[in-house]
Amino acid sequence: MTGALGLLSFGDGGWGDELLRGTLVTLQLAVCALALGLSLGLLLSAMKLSKHRLPRYIGDLYIAFIRATPEFLILLLFYFGIERAVQAVLVAVGLDVAFEMPRFLAAVIGLAAIFSAYAAEVFRGAYMAVPNGQIEAAIACGMSDWQTFNRVRLPQMWRFAIPGLGNLWMVLLKDTSLAAVIAVDDLLRQAKIGSESTRAPLTFYLAAGAIYLVLTGVSDLARNGLERRARRGMAGV
Amino acid sequence: MDFYFDAKIWASDTVCAALRPVSPTLFATSCGRFIDGFFVSIELLVIATLIGFPLAIGLALARTSRSSILSALSYSYSYVFRGTPLLVQLWIFYYGFGALGASGLGLLWPLFRDAYSVGLIVLTINTSAYSAEIIRGGIVNVPNGQLEAAVASGMSWWTTMRRIVLPQALRIAWPAYSNEVLLLLKGSALVSTITVLDLMGQTRTIFARSYSLDIFVYAVILYLILSGGLTVLLRWIEMRMRLPGY
Numbered sequence: 001m002t003g004a005l006g007l008l009s010f011g012d013g014g015w016g017d018e019l020l021r022g023t024l025v026t027l028q029l030a031v032c033a034l035a036l037g038l039s040l041g042l043l044l045s046a047m048k049l050s051k052h053r054l055p056r057y058i059g060d061l062y063i064a065f066i067r068a069t070p071e072f073l074i075l076l077l078f079y080f081g082i083e084r085a086v087q088a089v090l091v092a093v094g095l096d097v098a099f100e101m102p103r104f105l106a107a108v109i110g111l112a113a114i115f116s117a118y119a120a121e122v123f124r125g126a127y128m129a130v131p132n133g134q135i136e137a138a139i140a141c142g143m144s145d146w147q148t149f150n151r152v153r154l155p156q157m158w159r160f161a162i163p164g165l166g167n168l169w170m171v172l173l174k175d176t177s178l179a180a181v182i183a184v185d186d187l188l189r190q191a192k193i194g195s196e197s198t199r200a201p202l203t204f205y206l207a208a209g210a211i212y213l214v215l216t217g218v219s220d221l222a223r224n225g226l227e228r229r230a231r232r233g234m235a236g237v
Numbered sequence: 238m239d240f241y242f243d244a245k246i247w248a249s250d251t252v253c254a255a256l257r258p259v260s261p262t263l264f265a266t267s268c269g270r271f272i273d274g275f276f277v278s279i280e281l282l283v284i285a286t287l288i289g290f291p292l293a294i295g296l297a298l299a300r301t302s303r304s305s306i307l308s309a310l311s312y313s314y315s316y317v318f319r320g321t322p323l324l325v326q327l328w329i330f331y332y333g334f335g336a337l338g339a340s341g342l343g344l345l346w347p348l349f350r351d352a353y354s355v356g357l358i359v360l361t362i363n364t365s366a367y368s369a370e371i372i373r374g375g376i377v378n379v380p381n382g383q384l385e386a387a388v389a390s391g392m393s394w395w396t397t398m399r400r401i402v403l404p405q406a407l408r409i410a411w412p413a414y415s416n417e418v419l420l421l422l423k424g425s426a427l428v429s430t431i432t433v434l435d436l437m438g439q440t441r442t443i444f445a446r447s448y449s450l451d452i453f454v455y456a457v458i459l460y461l462i463l464s465g466g467l468t469v470l471l472r473w474i475e476m477r478m479r480l481p482g483y
Contacts, residue, residue: 067419068464069457070426072437076444077453084450177322181430188325195332202333209321209329216320 004203007194015194015204022190023211029104029176029186033111034169040112041119048124059120066117071175075110079182082106107179115172122164127153129160159230166223170216177212187211245276264455267443274439275459277353281425281435282467285360286418292361293368297406298398300373311369318366323424326363331355331431356428356435364421371417375410376402408478415471419464426460436460 010016047059066074083101090099130153138148180189191208195201253268260268299311318326331352339346348354379402387397407414429438440456 065457065461068461070423070437070460072426072429073440073453073456073460076441077450077457080450080453174322177324178427180324188322188328192328199336201336202329205325205329205333209325212322212325213317213320220320 004200007198007200007203008207015190015198018190018194019187019204019207019211022185022187022208023215025104025185026173026176026179026187026215029107029111029179029184030169030173032108033115033172033176036108036112037115037119037172038165040116041123044116044120045123045127048120049127063117063120066114071110071114072178072181074114075107075178075182078110078113079103079106082109103179103182103184107176107182107184111172111175111179114175115168118168118171119165122161122168123157125164126157126160130156159234162226162230163223166219166226169223170219173215173219174212245273248276249273261451263447263449263451267439267447267452267455270439270443271436271455271459274434274436275463277434277438278422278425278436278463281357281360281428281433282418282422284357285364285421285425289361289364289368289421292365293372294403296365296369297372297376300369301376315366315369318363319370323359323363324427324430327356327359327427327431330359352428352432356425356431356433360421360425360428363424364417367417367420368414371410371413372406374413375406375408378409379405408480411471411475411478415468415475418471419467422464422467423460436463 006014008014008016008019010020044059044062047055048063050056050059069077079101083099083106086101087099090097134152134156135148138152143151176186177188179186180192183189187208191204195204198204249269249272252272253265256268257265264271296311296314299307300315302308330349334342335349335355337349339350342349348358383401383405384397387401392400425435426437428435429441432438434442436456436459440452444452
């Protein structure tokens with residue numbers, strides 16, 4: 001076992017610092033995808049709640065597509081799809097340069113695209129969970145539609161949305177490992193590089209697994225805390 | 238088994254021949270591979286679910302049992318396999334344990350040598366961990382009076398579980414379990430990273446040769462068919478299980 005500990009130590013001889021750097025990339029991926037995914041999710045839920053039929057259909061179609069397609073396939077589709085699309089635009093404009101899609105960006109967009117579809121459903125549920133009396137009271141106070149949404153509905157939506165979003169964060173955190181397949185230098189890819197150069201795959205992948213377990217474990221505790229906070233002052237729960 | 242292989246080939250030939258007039262050249266030339274991967278994905282899903290489901294019931298019973306050791310063991314199992322990415326689990330089992338070789342694994346070596354069986358083992362373990370939590374939720378939500386009535390009627394623990402608790406718990410848990418099966422289908426695409434040629438694996442192979450994005454579009458359509466069919470099947474089972482008055 002001293003061999004395994006030596007491999008995972010910090011400094012020149014060990015891979016500890018590489019794994020740590022990979023962990024940071026994993027967290028960056030997750031946080032960026034969360035930020036983008038939440039915004040897209042809000043937009044998508046607005047489409048689903050729209051009075052018009054067209055945005056509702058588009059929203060439904062998108063969500064159905066994401067829910068039925070493997071995350072891995074979605075990631076590859078976005079990675080190669082955006083690269084081709086940008087290249088086509090460059091050619092159309094008359095620029096003769098080869099475009100290479102930044103892998104980190106592709107992973108963030110792909111992960112956010114997945115996250116947003118599920119988040120939209122969470123937001124929609126939260127939107128409808130805010131009691132109607134609150135909205136009526138806001139209108140009676142003379143608030144405009146935007147004021148009603150921004151001051152009354154949105155702040156209360158969060159408390160209904162937090163349990164669902166907490167689950168989605170855990171899923172997202174685990175899905176970031178897919179980025180390793182398109183060669184983003186995240187935790188899993190660092191473990192892969194380490195295992196290939198030292199021929200000790202079990203040590204490296206177990207170490208990566210343990211780090212993921214710590215990340216999800218800490219997230220779980222944070223989620224419980226947030227959920228308790230969101231329930232503050234609610235009756236009967 | 239021979240019958241099954243023959244049926245697969247027959248289905249592949251028939252479907253591809255039927256689609257030929259309407260399919261683009263690229264699909265026509267890779268149709269056989271797509272259908273082959275399609276079947277492998279279904280196999281993985283069906284076998285992992287058929288083994289994972291009873292395993293999950295066992296884990297959920299252990300988790301809700303009065304024995305604190307069994308409960309803790311079941312909890313740790315779920316915690317570890319739900320807390321780590323499926324992809325990492327696959328790589329630990331295939332590349333990690335696989336590297337131990339025949340000398341390190343002994344009798345288990347034939348299982349770990351073959352990517353298909355490793356994929357199957359990991360998918361089964363993974364789905365059983367998630368499903369156990371779902372079924373536990375169902376068990377906890379069976380009204381307490383039911384349990385008390387069963388005990389008062391003199392039923393043993395096992396009889397109570399078999400006749401009273403599980404039939405109700407599984408009905409409560411079914412919608413969430415259906416969702417998990419769908420997630421398993423999507424997760425199964427990851428076995429392509431350990432060289433299994435499932436639908437995703439075939440897709441990547443064909444893509445590597447043609448480098449055409451259309452390949453991914455065909456794969457999306459095939460996965461839509463798979464998950465659509467699966468959703469209908471699971472809903473049908475849900476309807477069949479429904480009891481009058483519930």
